[in-house]
Each structure stands twice: as C-alpha cells, then as structure tokens.
Amino acid sequence: MAIPSFVDRVRLHVAAGRGGNGTASVHREKFKPLGGPDGGNGGDGGSIILRVDPNLSTLVDYHRQSQRRARNGQPGEGDNRNGARGEDIVLAVPDGTLVTDADTGEQLADLTGAGAELVVARGGRGGLGNAALASASRKAPGFALLGEPGEERTVTLELKVVADVGLVGFPSAGKSSLVAALSRARPKIADYPFTTLVPNLGVVVAGDLTYTVADVPGLIEGASEGRGLGHDFLRHVERCAALVHVVDTATYEPGRDPVGDLKIIENELARHGGLEDRPRLVALNKVDVPDGRDIADIVAADVEQFGWPVFEISTKTGEGLTELSHAMAEVVRRRRAATPAPEPARIVLRPAPAAGEEFAIKRQGDGEGGHLWRVRGDKPERWVRQTDFGNPEAVGYLADRLNRLGVEDKLLELGAAAGDAVAIGGDPRTGDGAVVFDFRPQVDIGAEILSRRGEDDRLVEDRPAVARRRELDREYHRRKADGTWRTDVGEDARDDDQQPRRDPTDD
Structure with missing residues (x-):
C-alpha cells in the first residue's frame, strides 16, 4: 500500500529517556584507603520536543514512523564524575498542529507560529550519587539513588492549515485553478472530480497586503458525516479569516444549480460548526463559457439575497480576479485589525502552592493479614522509584524520608496497625506496579529509640x-x-x- 504524501492526522507514541543511576563509590589512594564518598550523579534522560517548522506542510514523517524514543542518561562514576545527559529529540511539525493526549482526549498544545514548541515527554531525572547524599549524620552512604523513568505517552497530532482565506465548494468548481491564478502555487488541475486530494496553499499580494489562500478539497452533500473527501479537510477552514464560495456556473451534472450548491455547502459548514462568524464572499466561476455567463447573470440576484458580495470570475481568462483579490484583502485587513496583536512569548514560573498535603492516604480494603493502605503523592512515589530495594541502607533511607514527610504519623492517625499492607505508587486507576510494604511503626521506649529507622534489633541474631x-x-x-x-x-x-x-x- 502506497504511503500518501500528505497526512494531516497521526497517532504518535513518544517515550523520553530514563535518568541514569547514581553510583556509590569511596575515594581510595595510597595511604588513604577510605577518603570519603565520591560517587557521581546520573545524567538526566533525553526529552522529546515538538517544534514548529514553517517549511513543513504535512505530518507524513510520523505516519511512516509512529514511535519515537529518546536516549537514556548515563550512570554516574567514581571520582565525582557525573553521567552524561541523554540527548533530546526535536520533532518538527507544521504550523497549526494541534496536540492531544490520545488516551484522555486532553488538548496539550496548539502549536502556531514559527519556533513554537512543546515538551511532549520529559526525560527522567538522574539519581544522586553517594557523594551528594553525604551529610553530617551520614558521612559515608553505602548507597545511591536510581534514575527516574522518562514520561511515555501516545498523542494525536492534527494539522489545521493556517490561512487567511479558505476556498470551499463542490469538486471541480475551480478552487485549485483560482489558487493558481491568484498566486505562484501550482496545484494539480484536471477535469475530473476530486482531482485535489490535499489542501493547497497560495500566497496572494493585493496592493500593499499579503495574505494566504487555502484550497480545501471538494465538499459534497453529507461531507460532515463522512461522505466524500471533504470531511477529512473541513478542519482546515477553522483558522481562516474569511471563506469564499467558489460556485461552478457551467457544471454538466444534472440537478445542480449555483443557488442549490451554496445551500448545500453552507449546510455542511453549519453542521461542522464554529464557522458562523466568518465573512463570506461568492465567486461565480467559469463565466468564460457562454452558458456559464448566462447562468451567472440569471442567478446573481438570488445569490445576493444571502447578503454576501458576489463576483463573476474566470480563472481561465482572469476576468474579475483583481476585484476578488482586493475584496479578500479588505476582509483580511479588517480581521487583522480586529484581532489583538499576540503578546511576545515569555517564560512564566508558577511554583506549586506551599500549603496543602504533599500526599494522600486512602484505605482500599483488606490485604493479606490486615488492611491495605494506598499512599499517593508526587514525593512518595518519586522516592520509591529512586530506591534500590536490594540495598538495606537505601531502604532505611527511604523510611527516613517517608517519616520526615509525615507518612508514618498519618497512617497511625488513620488507624493503621503493625502488619497492615502499605502500597505506594503504581497505576492510578488499577494500582498495578505499586511497591507494597508491611507497616512496621517505629518503636519508642522513653526518649530513646531502640534502633535506627529501617532496622529492627529484634531481628538481629549474634553469631x-x-x-x-x-x-x-x-x-x-x-x-x-x-x-x-x-x-x-x-x-x-x-x-x-x-x-x-x-x-x-x-x-
């Protein structure tokens, strides 16, 4: 099956790189075998960025290759050497690309304007080495933190052509010919229906104003419900400042007339929705044909009843094209004057509010031998992902962090008992992939703690x-x-x- 050259809607799966692991290392040299921790941090994983390239007009590259993956960050090394950062992947998209989350339907961004970009998948952060984890109370950590996984998601990219004027009408009404006559664009033109299979853009200069014209592939009755080709391209007129009805006055198809064609196309535009406020112009095309001029003269009065300016034109001889191009320019000029100028892009930092709980605990039923408590929150889940559970000291460090955050006190407040299951992380909907602990609250006697958090002296046996x-x-x-x-x-x-x-x- 041949791959089309024009694609305006694709599903793209993106996966950012994983952060590199930190390393646990001890500095050693002659006469100084234990010189302190010197493990470096892991590098951040590469991100995936969408960026507008005004030279592109199709999403075909992502139709051919619908999965993109960034590189992982490198692990840290001894002698305080940090791992290399994973390289970002920048994906070029056409101007007017709408980005939507394929799973939730949430609109992530509407990329318009050269250079506009979106970080669609952010790389995971690298783990800290033991040199960064050293403190006054923990002078030589024997563990390091793991790198975090990068974001992974499936998005829908939908192209909506950015043009000032959109040409709509039945197949073979002369829309492509009009674009070619007004601009330097050279779309394919033939004398059979549905010659145009992709939107064509042309740049028109009228006086001191330059604007763009888009030729939308032919609409037919029922296009808004999926008939013909027009239903795939109705979205391309949503950004247009004005619409021009190109009406064929010399059609050879029985049962068609200019007024009927106008009503059918307007009905399809109304059913698509969102175009009611666009100014309209009507171009009665093919008046170079004798019958076409006669029909145009007959229906001109009826067409004017719609309240739109009417122009009799011929894309073959050039008759009426100057008047039409200047009329379109005037509409575009008024539209641009009424539209406020876009503010310059600027970086806005919005720190998270300091107030409020950093985690939430919910009882979800009974687990094995007790109740099941599920802990949700960015910090607890991130800390669990960073922990090497094969290292007891790292597990004790995780227990310290959770206790300082108040997780243990909150569990006791809610009625959790020793032996209850505590799940942290996992899929928000199903809970799959969560890390499950047995709740062992810290035991105090007077003012002294029996053991370090994360350890239990009752389980330690002498040789x-x-x-x-x-x-x-x-x-x-x-x-x-x-x-x-x-x-x-x-x-x-x-x-x-x-x-x-x-x-x-x-x-």
Missing part, C-alpha cells in the same frame, strides 16, 4: 562465637567478684591485665 565469648566474659567477672577465680585456676592464672576483652555492645 555463635560471639555468644560464647560473651558468656565466658560474664563468667569471669562473676567469679572474680566473689573471689573464686584464682583458687580455681591456680597460681599460673592470668593477671588482671590479661582478662578477656569486653565487648562494647554489653554496655
């Missing part, structure tokens, strides 16, 4: 050799205290300074 040594030490001190040590072991017993070394963990 057998350590247990035997501690038992011998206790027996030595007990017998020395009651004076039976030297009598049992004799005069060759070891002196006090030879007593077994005490384990500092006994204090």
Whole structure:
C-alpha cells in the first residue's frame, strides 16, 4: 500500500529517556584507603520536543514512523564524575498542529507560529550519587539513588492549515485553478472530480497586503458525516479569516444549480460548526463559457439575497480576479485589525502552592493479614522509584524520608496497625506496579529509640562465637567478684591485665 504524501492526522507514541543511576563509590589512594564518598550523579534522560517548522506542510514523517524514543542518561562514576545527559529529540511539525493526549482526549498544545514548541515527554531525572547524599549524620552512604523513568505517552497530532482565506465548494468548481491564478502555487488541475486530494496553499499580494489562500478539497452533500473527501479537510477552514464560495456556473451534472450548491455547502459548514462568524464572499466561476455567463447573470440576484458580495470570475481568462483579490484583502485587513496583536512569548514560573498535603492516604480494603493502605503523592512515589530495594541502607533511607514527610504519623492517625499492607505508587486507576510494604511503626521506649529507622534489633541474631565469648566474659567477672577465680585456676592464672576483652555492645 502506497504511503500518501500528505497526512494531516497521526497517532504518535513518544517515550523520553530514563535518568541514569547514581553510583556509590569511596575515594581510595595510597595511604588513604577510605577518603570519603565520591560517587557521581546520573545524567538526566533525553526529552522529546515538538517544534514548529514553517517549511513543513504535512505530518507524513510520523505516519511512516509512529514511535519515537529518546536516549537514556548515563550512570554516574567514581571520582565525582557525573553521567552524561541523554540527548533530546526535536520533532518538527507544521504550523497549526494541534496536540492531544490520545488516551484522555486532553488538548496539550496548539502549536502556531514559527519556533513554537512543546515538551511532549520529559526525560527522567538522574539519581544522586553517594557523594551528594553525604551529610553530617551520614558521612559515608553505602548507597545511591536510581534514575527516574522518562514520561511515555501516545498523542494525536492534527494539522489545521493556517490561512487567511479558505476556498470551499463542490469538486471541480475551480478552487485549485483560482489558487493558481491568484498566486505562484501550482496545484494539480484536471477535469475530473476530486482531482485535489490535499489542501493547497497560495500566497496572494493585493496592493500593499499579503495574505494566504487555502484550497480545501471538494465538499459534497453529507461531507460532515463522512461522505466524500471533504470531511477529512473541513478542519482546515477553522483558522481562516474569511471563506469564499467558489460556485461552478457551467457544471454538466444534472440537478445542480449555483443557488442549490451554496445551500448545500453552507449546510455542511453549519453542521461542522464554529464557522458562523466568518465573512463570506461568492465567486461565480467559469463565466468564460457562454452558458456559464448566462447562468451567472440569471442567478446573481438570488445569490445576493444571502447578503454576501458576489463576483463573476474566470480563472481561465482572469476576468474579475483583481476585484476578488482586493475584496479578500479588505476582509483580511479588517480581521487583522480586529484581532489583538499576540503578546511576545515569555517564560512564566508558577511554583506549586506551599500549603496543602504533599500526599494522600486512602484505605482500599483488606490485604493479606490486615488492611491495605494506598499512599499517593508526587514525593512518595518519586522516592520509591529512586530506591534500590536490594540495598538495606537505601531502604532505611527511604523510611527516613517517608517519616520526615509525615507518612508514618498519618497512617497511625488513620488507624493503621503493625502488619497492615502499605502500597505506594503504581497505576492510578488499577494500582498495578505499586511497591507494597508491611507497616512496621517505629518503636519508642522513653526518649530513646531502640534502633535506627529501617532496622529492627529484634531481628538481629549474634553469631555463635560471639555468644560464647560473651558468656565466658560474664563468667569471669562473676567469679572474680566473689573471689573464686584464682583458687580455681591456680597460681599460673592470668593477671588482671590479661582478662578477656569486653565487648562494647554489653554496655
């Protein structure tokens, strides 16, 4: 199947690059084996950017290749070397491209004007290395943060031609011929219906004004419901400042007349919607044909009853084209004068409000052995994505961060008990992909914490050799205290300074 040269609607899947992982490294050199953490940060993943290129007029490139993926960021390295950032991908789109989220239907951007751009998928942030995680209380972290995944989504790109005047009418009414006669555009012209399969743009100069004219492929009755080709291109007249009805006064098809053609096309435009405020002009074309001039003279009075200016023209001989082009220029001039000048583009920073909860907790039923609590929020979900769950110290660091944020206190306030399941992250609708923890609240005795957060001393067992040594030490001190040590072991017993070394963990 041949690929068309003009495409004005495509679905595009974009995936930004993943951020590189941070690294855990310790600086080592001669006479300085432990010189402190020096693990570098991972690089950010590449983003995917849509940018308007005024030289483009079709979306065919994305019809051929409908998936685009940016590069991942590189991981950090030792000696405080950060990973390289993933390269951004800039996708050129025509002026007038409407970007919509294919899953939600949300309009993301209307890209008009040369250089307008949209970051449609943002790259993931790189993870911090252990050098960046070091602090006064954590001088040598043995872990680093993972890079975050980049955004991934499917968007719909829809092209709406940006033109000042749109030419509408039945097939073979002479719209392409009119564009060719008024401008330097050279569209395909033939004497059979639906010769024009794509919108044609032409630049017209009338006096001191320059404007653009778009030839919309032929409309027929029922075009707004999908008949013919016109339903695919009605969107291209939505941006036009004025519409010109090109009416064929010398048609050979039975049952057609200029007034009837006008009513049918107006009905299709009304059913499409959004074009009621556009000024109209009527061009009675092909008056160079004897029958065409006679019909134009007959129906001119009836057409004028619509309240629109009427021009008798011939694209073949050039009759009436000067008057029509200046009339279109006047309409465009008034439209531009009534439209406020666009403000220059500027960057607006809108920081998130400081007030309000940074996370939300909701009970969603019973899990295994207890209730299930789901934690939602940008920070908790991002922290979970950054955590290497194969590293106990990294898990303890995550527990510290969640506690400082207030997640543990909120769970206790809502009635969560030890052993309940706590899910963080995952798909917002189904919950798939969430990380599930068993809730183990911190145990306090008086003012002292029994263990570091993320650890539980009750689960730590001593090695057998350590247990035997501690038992011998206790027996030595007990017998020395009651004076039976030297009598049992004799005069060759070891002196006090030879007593077994005490384990500092006994204090």
